Amino acid sequence: DSTISIDTITESEFLKSAKKYSPQILMDTSVVVRTDTSFTLKNSNFAKTFAAFRICECTASTYCGLISPLNLYVVNTVDMHNELAYTQIIDSKTGKSFDVPSCCDPGPVAILVSPMNQFLLTYSNSYYEHDNCCVYILKVNTDKSKRSYTLNSYFVINFDRINIDELVWVDEKSFVMSVNELENPIDYESKRFKYFLRVTLIQEL
Numbered sequence: 001d002s003t004i005s006i007d008t009i010t011e012s013e014f015l016k017s018a019k020k021y022s023p024q025i026l027m028d029t030s031v032v033v034r035t036d037t038s039f040t041l042k043n044s045n046f047a048k049t050f051a052a053f054r055i056c057e058c059t060a061s062t063y064c065g066l067i068s069p070l071n072l073y074v075v076n077t078v079d080m081h082n083e084l085a086y087t088q089i090i091d092s093k094t095g096k097s098f099d100v101p102s103c104c105d106p107g108p109v110a111i112l113v114s115p116m117n118q119f120l121l122t123y124s125n126s127y128y129e130h131d132n133c134c135v136y137i138l139k140v141n142t143d144k145s146k147r148s149y150t151l152n153s154y155f156v157i158n159f160d161r162i163n164i165d166e167l168v169w170v171d172e173k174s175f176v177m178s179v180n181e182l183e184n185p186i187d188y189e190s191k192r193f194k195y196f197l198r199v200t201l202i203q204e205l
Contacts, residue, residue, distance in 0.1 A: 003201075004157060004199055004201055004202065005199070005200045005202060006197055006199050006200075007198045007200070008195060008197060008198075009176060009197065009198045010196065013196065014176050014177075014178055014196040017168055017170050018176075021168035021170075023110070024067060024068050024069055024113055025067055025074070025111075026065055026068045027065045027066075028065065028066045031043050031073070032063050034052075034053075036053065037051065037052065038051050038052050038053075041063065043092060045092065045093055045095060046095030047095075048090065048095065050063075050075060050077070056080065057080050057081045058080060058081060059078070059079050059080070059081075060080070061076065061078075062076045062077075062078075063075055066092070067089065067111065067113055069113055069117040070117060070120075070149070071091065071092040072089040072090065072092065073089065073090040073092055074087065074090075075087065075089075076107070076108075083105060084105040084106075084107065085105070086099070086100070086102065086107050087099075087107055087111070087122075088100060089111065089120075098151050100122050101122065101136040101153070101156075102134075102136075103124050103126065103132075103133075103158070104125065104134075105126075106124065106125065106127075107124065108122040108124055109122075109123055109124060109125060109164070110122065112167065112168070112169060113169075114169045115169055115171060116171075117140060118139070118140055119137050119140060119172065120137070120140060120151065121138075121167070121175065122135075122138075123135045123136070127163070131163050131181070131182060132159060132160045132161065132162070134158045134159070135155075135156070135157040135167070135199075136153070136156055137154045137155040137201075138151045138154055139151070139153075139154040155201065159179075162179045163179065163180055163181075164178070165178040165179060170198070173200060173201045174198060174200040175198075175199055176196065177197045177198075177199065179194070179195060
């Protein structure tokens, strides 16, 4: 089990961490075959086709790149009829898909791999009724004998009244966030102010 600590940090501290962090997502377009209405994600191990490039009340997907340390493709899909979005990550070796968790209709904002590749982190922002956001951390469990891994839910954090502008990993147990908050939470025309937080996961004995 784990708990968390949340500390306010300065903008310069946040920018220092943001400068050091690399999301490690490559736009490898050599694996994408496009048509007027779809694209196929294809390599020597599998092929999957997604509807795309549509302006209609339907579903369309976008290829977002490869999380290079884990060899995971990222595909984002928008369901325009139901006004929601979702993201899946696909193992480049097996074609197995993992649904990326989200707490709101706009879906995940980003997927970030930790510096030592032990965790994936994703976050979502909600703007309905009042601002809030959520952060999901997935544990990467590696089976070296089989040269494979699984992803398991590790931690979920919900923040009320704030939205995340940017988030970056610091190390395997902490990340920093640039967030914004309304001065008056019941007035969406009120001024927003920005501040910076560091979240640390504390392992319990």
